[in-house]
Amino acid sequence: MDNFHEETKYVLQNNDQAAAAKLAKEHLENLDKVPLTIAVTGETGSGKSTFVNALRGLKNSDEGAAPTGAVETTMEPTEYLHPDYPNVKIWDLPGMGTIKFTADKYLKKMEFEKFDFFIIVSADRFSENDAKLAREIQNLEKKFYFVRSKIDHNIIDEKRDKKEFNEEETLKRIRDDCIQGLEQLEIKSPKVFLVSGKDLNLFDADDLWKLLEQELPEHKREVLLLALPNISLDVINRKKQALKDKIQLYALASAIGAAVLIPGISIAVDLAIITKFVTECQKSLGLRAESLKRLSEATGVSMEELKAEIKSPLTGVKITTELVIGVLRGCIFVGGLMAAEEGARFVPFIGTPVAMGLSAFSTYLALKYLLKSLGDDAQRVFAKAMGLTDAVSD
Known part of the structure; x- marks a missing residue:
């Protein structure tokens, strides 16, 4: 990332717009290929397979979901691709204490070196096996996080059994108990998050993603954020900002076409x-037709109600160039700039540089406009599904 910025700064200082545009195009292509490999492990019945499915935006009953059950269903390390981001690979690893994988063979069998970080899942207190696993991960200088799953079940049980119930106090007690248990197993400053695999919008899930964003390398941080299911309005806003940060790259890359003196090529x-x-916006913001359907099924809010919140004609449909043209026809400023760009390319001596600048600027304005409309749709749809208000923000 730093090399890219330095190279771009250099070519722009030398007024080489074509080289800068080429660098931007190559950098965007490289970003699309950045791999992210996540390991999820835990003992039998811990809920790790449900958690794997949730990370991929799937329910346990969806086609392609990791199998779940009361007995150990993961007997071999199994790779699951993210349905929208094939460069994101989530591995469902069998628990360290399973009969087939004894502790002394586990680390070698699982090929720990290939994972970017580990999530250790438990439905109850973390065990000696969990702690041993964490120490081995630490020896490899990899990041690991403890997830206490099925918290929704604990909350239901507490509400039923206690006359006076305080959810915040209950969550703190469970969290502190997990931390103390891990410290007794010689894990220093364990990072514990309380999560419901079936409802990632609840409890500590958002705190886990924020920490991951801080601790992952920059190029992998964005991959994780954009692939993450919409679990809160804050996540949607962070996605919008990440997409907004990429607009300059897309705009700069668009200048390549303006250097070709063939009518129509630039546009x-x-x-x-x-x-x-x-x-990319539609995919990351959960605005594809299949994403909306999954959200409807998960929340019980009908598709009709979700569609009532949609204002952009680009939401919930297949994106085509013809559709984009139709939407941009309503943007006089973009259409005018594109027309000026096409004419400027054939002005002797100064035409190409001017056209490249106009191409980048018109694309920049178009992308900002389209991201704003799609981002607003994503916020409204999520808010409707979750029963929230005041969803749309700049």
Whole structure:
């Protein structure tokens, strides 16, 4: 990332717009390929497979979901691709204490070196096996996090059994108990998060993602954020900002077409780039048709009610260049700039640099406009599904 910024700064200082545009295009292509490999492990019945499915935005009953059950269903390390981000791989690892994988063979069998970080899941207090696993991960200088799953079940039980119930105090007591138990097993400053695998929008899940964003390398941080299911309005806002930060790259890359003195090529390149960005926004913000359907099924809010919150014609449909053109026709400022760009390219001597600048600027304005409309849709839809108010913010 730092090398890219330095190279871009250098070529721009030398007024080499074509080189800067080429660098931006290559950098975007590289970002699409950044791998993120997550390991989820825990003892039998801990809820790790449910957690794996939740990370992928799936329910246990969905096609392609990791199998779940009361007995150990993961007997071999199993890779699951994210349905929208194939570069994100989530591994469901068998528990360290299973019969097939004894402790002395576990680490070698699981190939720990290939994972970016580990999530150790338990439905109850963490065990000696969990602590031993954490120490081995630490020896490899990898990050690990403890997730206490099925917290929703604990809350239901506490409400039923106690006359005076305080959810915040109950959560603190469970968290402190987990931390103390791990410290007794010689884990220093354990990071424990209380999570419901079936409802990632509840409890400590958002705190876990924020910490991961802080501790992962920058290029992997963005991959995790954009692939994460929408679990809160804050996550949606962070996604919007990450996508907004990429707009300059897309805009700069669009200047490549303006350097080609063939009528229509520049606008065709611009539209292809805009379509790609809109598709990425739709995918990350949970606005594809299948994503909306999963949200409806998970929350019980009908598709009709969710669709009533949608204002952008780019939400919940397949993105095509023709559709993007139709939406941009309503943006006079973008259309005017594109027309000016096409004309400027054929002015002798100064035409190409001016056209490249206009191409980048018109694409930049178009992307900002489209991201704003899609981001607002994502907030409204999520708020409706979760029964929230005042969802849309800049």
